[in-house]
Amino acid sequence: MTAILTLGHGGYDQLVASEVPMPEIGPGEVLVKVLAAGVNNTEINTRLGWYSAAVQGATNDIAADPSAGGQADGGWNAQTAFPLIQGTDCCGRVVQVASDVDTRLLDNRVLIRPCSRDGGFESLANSWMGSDFNGAFAQYVKVKASEVFPIRCAWTDAELGTIPCAYGTAENMLHRANVQAGETVLIAGASGGVGSAAVQLAKRRGARVIAIAGEAKHARVAEIGADLLFGRSADLIAALGEQTVDVVVDNVGGAGFPTLLKLLKRGGRLVSSGAISGPIVALDMRDMYLKDLTLIGTTAWDEPVFPAIVRYIEQGEIQPLLAKSFALTAIAQAQQEFLEKKHVGKFVLIP
Structure with missing residues (x-):
């Protein structure tokens, strides 16, 4: 089959279209034909070695100078085993099941949950498709049957390919932060994959949503539920006042982090699963403990x-935000355009 191999930490030259053997499934596994695979920041970060403790800059800074990344500990869970087939998002169709797997899964269109809880849900130990084991930047991928979710809806394959990582991550953040109807939620980076998912999902919960995004994207972000929008350079303290927000969803990090803590009410919550503008932030402990x-x-x-995300789609409670589709072999172009941040929603690759 054709796959994109990531050969190591570095620039786009590390992404190589290759002919590789078909995956061979084992007990408890299924083989899925990839119909669409989303593009995520995490795949770029892993290729760049951004997760290394030695890296302090934003993703775009390292992308402009890949030699500034590339540390041995630069993978999602410390050291990445290269060569690796990346690809965290997958809409696909089940074409083969192991002898101990229910055959009713065969021929179902499915979404793959990319985050496996290896020790069961009572443990936080986890592994990620496309980071810890081969993923969806290929014509076929094998996964545990427990991570495959049949889905029945009118969405296209490409639209479904936008869902797993961004929407699962956003819903997990809102779930952990226990976002309730009537609360005010501020979402940084609201036009990106996770951010735009968080806007829809917070609005679905009945929250009042304040979104931060580039001004050119405000109209689209408003369409998906934002009640109030600000540009990235806005003076949020002046506009909103301190202690006016119940929950902050922040996958941006960087220099704006201290302001977000000022905006939170007493007993407020800040939830994060990323730091695209920089992982090292200023934290005034007094803002936190007082x-x-x-x-x-x-x-x-x-x-x-993840079952909730599937249900929301099937019940028509959220809408797809497909920005653009690319051929699988155009992955470098897709990642370059991704880093330009001119889009709202997600890019997908089609094998």
């Missing part, structure tokens, strides 16, 4: 999260 704030990190997905 206001009884809770800071929540999220990587491992809780059990209800």
Whole structure:
């Protein structure tokens, strides 16, 4: 089959279209024909070695100078085993099941949950498709049958390919932060994959949504549920006032982090699963402890999260945000355009 191999940490030259053997399934596994695979920040970060403790800059900074990344510990879970087939998002069709797997899964269109809880849901130990084991940037992928979710809806394959990582991550953050109807939720980076998913999902919960995004994207973000929008350079303290927000969803990090803590009410929660503008932030401990704030990190997905996303789609409670589709072999172009951040929603690759 054709796959994109990531050969190591570095630039786009590390992405190589190759002919590789078909995956061979084992007990408890299924083989899925990939119909669409989403493009995510995490795949770029893993290729660049951004997760290394030695890296302090934003993703775009390292992308402009890949030699600044590339540390041995630069993978999602420390050291990445290269060569690797990346690809965290997958809409596909089940074409083969192991002898101990229910044959009724065969020929179903499915979404794959990319985050496996290896020790069961009572443990936070986890592994990710496309980071810890081969993923969906290929014509076929093998996964545990427990991570495959049949889905019945009118969405296209490409539209479904936008869902798993972004929407699962966003729903997990809102779930962990216990977002309730009537609360005010501020979402940084609201036009990106996770951010735009969080806008829809927070609105679905009945929250009032304040979104931060580039001004050119405001109209589209408003269409999916944002009640109030600000540009990235807005003076949020002046506009909103301190202690006006119940929950902050922040996958941006960087220099804006201290302001987000000022905006939180007493007992407020800040939840994060990323830091695209920079992982090193200024934290005034007084803002945290004097206001009884809770800071929540999220990587491992809780059990209800992904089934809920499938249900929301099937019940018509969220809409797809497909920005653009590319051929699988155009992955470098897709990642280059992704880093330009001119789009709203997600890019997908079609094998």
